[in-house]
Amino acid sequence: MTPREVAADLPALQPRPDQPFGLYVHVPFCVTRCGYCDFNTYTPAELGGVNPDAWLLALRTELGLAAARLHAPTVDTVFVGGGTPSLLGGERLATLLDMVREYFVLAPDVEITTEANPESTWPEFFDAIRAAGYTRVSLGMQSVAPNVLATLDRVHSPGRSAAAAAEAMAAGFEHVSLDLIYGTPGESDEDLLCSVDAALETGVDHVSAYALVVEEGTALARRVGRGELAAPDDDVLAHRYELVDARLSAAGMSWYEVSNWSRPGGECRHNLGYWAGGQWWGAGPGAHGFVDATRWWNVKHPNAYAQLLADAALPVAGFEQLGADALHAEDVLLTMRLRQGLPMSRLDAAERERAEAVVSDGLLTFDGDRVVLTGHGRLLADAVVRTVLG
Known part of the structure; x- marks a missing residue:
């Protein structure tokens, strides 16, 4: 079936009023592809004709179609993920939020999050997105150990994540999250604990920590397959998780989901919506949505996404209806x-x-x-x- 035929067969979507409703926006742009990443992201050489402005134009059309399909429910949370949303810059991220407000009613206490790469942020960026209405920033720290960052193909310097967190808080963000990865080949216990301590020293109110997964088709998987790097060991990963949990707990952060810790009030409400059975529209290339008992997903490539929306067609690649x-x-x-x-x-x-x-x-x-x-x-x-x- 073509995407147009799939969209025509998509069932009526009626959000349940007893569940929170979120909006996820996927930004598909990255400067480089990290070796471990299998997300739906594209570097400039892979994009062809779609640039951030063309993507924004297509996104605006999808938001309008989504609001009409859903009868414009009140949005409790907005999450801009990727990819690297910070590559859009403060002005485009503000425009994105204006488009959301154009088509949807935002709850008075709406949580609005954007992910950001520390290397593509600066004080004026945080000032701009805070003024636009963003309430939460999630920064990819991963590690402060140079050898770990090199293995992960991360381009930011070891201290840049902490500096970016400080800049975000100086701009008025009360909710700032740092993401860590543990279990990278060559990482030591001390490397990990130094990273956790660096995150705590910033004073952020949220830390996520994820075990490294070697995803098929990634550069990391190819290196492991050639024997250049050892695959993560399950026992080591378990030990590292316990180290993270003990250090964060001792510092006053409580786990509220297996991979997430926060200070009181610092929980990510958008992600809690996923885990607690909430509903959301996923906008952007490859984004997934879930309303009532229907899950659907968009076409992956930004070019195909933009072409469908240029004809005012929902860019749906497939859907499924979940039984009891x-x-x-x-x-x-x-x-x-x-x-x-x-x-x-x-x-x-x-x-x-x-x-x-x-x-x-x-x-x-x-x-x-x-x-x-x-x-x-x-x-x-x-x-x-x-x-x-x-």
Whole structure:
């Protein structure tokens, strides 16, 4: 089926009023491709005719079509991700937000986040996006160890992430997040702890930490396949996670999702919407959306995306409608990752019995009528969910 035929078959999308509604905007531009990254991003040499201004024009059309399809629900959170949104610069990011306001009503307490690469930010950039209405910035720190940054093909200097965080806070951002990656080949425990300490010293209110995954088709995967680099070891990754958790917890940050820690009030509401069964429209090349029981995804390449929208056609590449069993499995999978855990009432009798067996194994614990992952259980979260679901 062509994208136009897929869009014609896309079911009516009616957001549920009892769930938060978010808007995700995917920016597909990067200066270079990091060796570990398999996101839908493109360097200038890969783009052909689509530049940021042409992409913005196409995005405006998609936002208008989305608002009409959804009957313009109130938006609780906006998240601009990528790619490298900061490559748009402050003026274009402000224009993007103006386009969102043109078609959607934003909640009075709306959370508006943009991701940013420290190397493409500066004080005036943060001043501009704060004045435009952005409330939260997520910066890719990854590490402060030069050898780790080199292995990951990151172009920013070891100290630039901390400097960028300071600039964001000076511009008036109360909510700033730093993202770390652990388990890179050649990384030591000391490398990781230095990175965690550097993040804490900035005073940000949120830290995310992700285990390095060697994704098929990436430059990193090719290097591992040739034997140039060792594949991440599961036991080492578990140990590094425990180091991160202990250091952040000792500094007053609490985990609220398996890979995310924050100070009180610093949680990312947009991501919580994903984990708590919320709904969102995904705009931009390759973006995914989810409303009621329908999930859909856009065409990946910015050129195809722009061409479809030039004809006022939704750039939908495919969709699926989830049945009750699939919705239940996703509910258990996502909710189990959260600190508040999963209400036992959302499990059937067989699942409750299996959950109680996992409690006896020390991977889950009871908190009132909920089951919550233990510290060891967080290391095996996916396996715990598979066991409970049977």
